[in-house]
Amino acid sequence: MSGSEAQADVPVVVAGAGPTGMTAALALHARGVDVTxxxxDPKDRERxxxxxxxxxxDTLRTLENASPGLGHRLVDNGMIWSTRRTLFRGTEVFERTYSTPGGDGDLPHFTSLPQVWTEEYMLDAVEDAGIDVHWGDGVETVDASEDVVRVETKSGEEYHAEYVVGADGAGSTVRKEIGGEFDGTESANSFIIADIAEFEDEDEQLFKERVFHYDHPRVDGRNVLLVPFQGGWRVDIQCKDSDDPQRLTEDDAISELVAETLGEDYRDRVEWVSQYKFKQVIADRMVDDHDRVLLAGESGHLFAPFGARGMNSGVADAEAAASAIAVALNAEVESARAAEITQYGITRLKAAEYNKSAAGQALEYLQGDSYVTRAKKYLAAKAAPYYEPAGEWLDDAPYGPHGGPPVTIGQY
Ligand SMILES: Cc1cc2nc3c(=O)[nH]c(=O)nc-3n(C[C@H](O)[C@H](O)[C@H](O)COP(=O)(O)OP(=O)(O)OC[C@H]3O[C@@H](n4cnc5c(N)ncnc54)[C@H](O)[C@@H]3O)c2cc1C
Incomplete structure (x- = not known):
């Protein structure tokens, strides 16, 4: 089907009201671009x-720039932990406490809060900006031509847009419609992820620290990561090859794992549990052949969560997509217009490759069962009491390299 005869009736359509889509919409609105x-999903969905x-x-900064007050709202409702600690077979090998863990800038180095809250604050900002959100009417077809993109929704509504941002998540219809395909791998082990409710009374709460256990002796030598967030704890357990992950998510099994890792008081405070194999995949294209459709966030890539590159990279994509579209909309010459979008595709694909490699290093390190990997961890644990960098290496490695992709990832 060709949409080439139609005129655009809306500058930009964003598919998906997840964190990536809402950021893209806010960043476009901030640049004076109308967006739908x-x-x-319906508006009353439960995530x-x-x-x-x-x-x-960087994510907080992007949100603050797109909607003044939004970054600070996340910070005001999030929490910053001050201590990172690592134990090897029950013995502490590294601990560091920061006096100003958030730094002293106007926005902190990070904040920690549930994604549902972040999405709620983003949606408030979207509504305050007067951006149209059509709930319960997903994109079914996307047909791009040189001048316009024709989008048809489940209800049969048609939109003619100059640009479409496909922020419709891992199963993206937009990606499929532009002929994009995921390529990559899946983790060998399963991971159990659980949310545990924190006590409201501060006296009953655990000290807020991020703790990694290698071969936790109380849970049959599995690796365990404990991360606090505002209102709760995330318990992340790496299954062994012999585990039945489904069984470990059952009420009695997960309660036992939580009691052994967070403490007996938390046994009955499990709010959500799931099991995952992590995908490390990237779409073979981030833009369509006509430079009219841009993929952003999980429609374009999925990373293992170590290093927190999921939502954070989606927000970076969204900001870059909004910037490219805003420039392209003002271009006087077709080649300049198209070049903006092409460049988006190149830079965000390179960023995705960087993020995939970084998350992949963490995943390989965690799953690595080779003699060399095991020996390195063991020797580092032995050296840690005498040589701090060995302990710091054990503390750092599960998250991959620090930082994000270089800012100027060009063709060179
Ligand atoms: C257990 C777990 C832990 C994680 N931990 C972290 C972490 O610590 N740090 C981090 O940065 N990331 C983390 N992530 C990843 C993070 O949740 C995702 O990266 C993020 O939600 C991706 O945002 P998105 O907007 O790209 O996609 P989504 O959040 O999936 O949003 C896509 C939206 O598109 C909608 N949609 C789908 N199809 C259509 C359609 N055809 N038309 C219109 N709309 C459509 C969906 O309903 C949804 O609202 C984690 C993920 C999981 C599962």
Whole structure:
């Protein structure tokens, strides 16, 4: 089907009201571009689990720029933990406490809060900005031509847009419609992820620290990560090859794991539990052949969560997409217009490759069962009491390299 005869009746359609789609809409609105969001779910949907709890400073900055006050609202409702600690087979090998863990800038290095809250604050900002959101009417077809993109929704509504941002998540219809395909791998082990409610009374609460256990002796030598967020704890347990992950998510099993890792008081405070194999995949294209459709967030890539590159990279995509579209809309010459969008595709694909590699290093390190990997961890644990960098290496490695992709990822 060709949409080439139609005229655009809306500058930009964003598919998906997840964190990426809402950021794209806010960043476009901030640049004076009219935008409509089409979301498949109904407005009263329930989104599961705490998910992207670790929000990087760059993400806070992007949100603050797109909607003044939004970054600070996340900070005001999030929490910043001050201590990172690592134990090897029950013995502490590294601990560091920061006196100003958030730094002293106007926005902190990070904040930690449930993704549902972040989405709620984003939606408030979207509504305050007067951005149209059509709930319960997902995108079904996307037909791009040189001048316009024709979008048809489940209800049969048609939109003619100059640009479409596909922020419709891992199962993206937009990606499929532009002929994009995921390529990559899946983790060998399963991971159990649970949200545990924190006590309201501060006296009953655990000290807020991020703790990693190698071979936790109380849970049959599995690796365990404990991360606090505002209102709760995330318990992340790496299954062993012999585990039945489904069984470990059953009430009695997860309660036992939580009691052994967080403490007996938390046994009955499990709010959500799930099991995952993590995908490490990237779409083979981030834009369509006509430079009219841009993929952003999980429609374009999925990373293992170590290093918190999921939502944070989606927000970075959204900001870059809004910037490219705003420039392209003002271009006088077709080649300049198209070049903006092409460049978006190149830079965000490179950023995705960087993020995939970084998350992949963490995943490989965690799953690595080779003699060399095991020996390195063991020797580092032995050296840690005498040589701090060995302990720091054990503390750092489960999250991959620090930082995000270089800012100027070009063709060179
Ligand atoms: C257990 C877990 C832990 C995680 N931890 C972290 C973390 O610590 N840090 C981090 O940064 N990330 C983390 N993530 C990843 C993070 O949750 C995702 O990266 C983030 O939700 C992706 O946002 P998105 O907007 O791209 O996609 P989504 O959140 O999936 O949003 C896509 C939206 O598009 C809608 N949609 C789908 N199809 C259509 C359609 N055809 N038309 C219109 N709308 C459609 C969906 O309903 C949804 O609202 C975690 C994820 C999981 C599962």
């Amino acid at each position: 969001i089409l979301e498949a 599961p689990g705490s998910r992207a709890i670790y929000v990087h400073k």
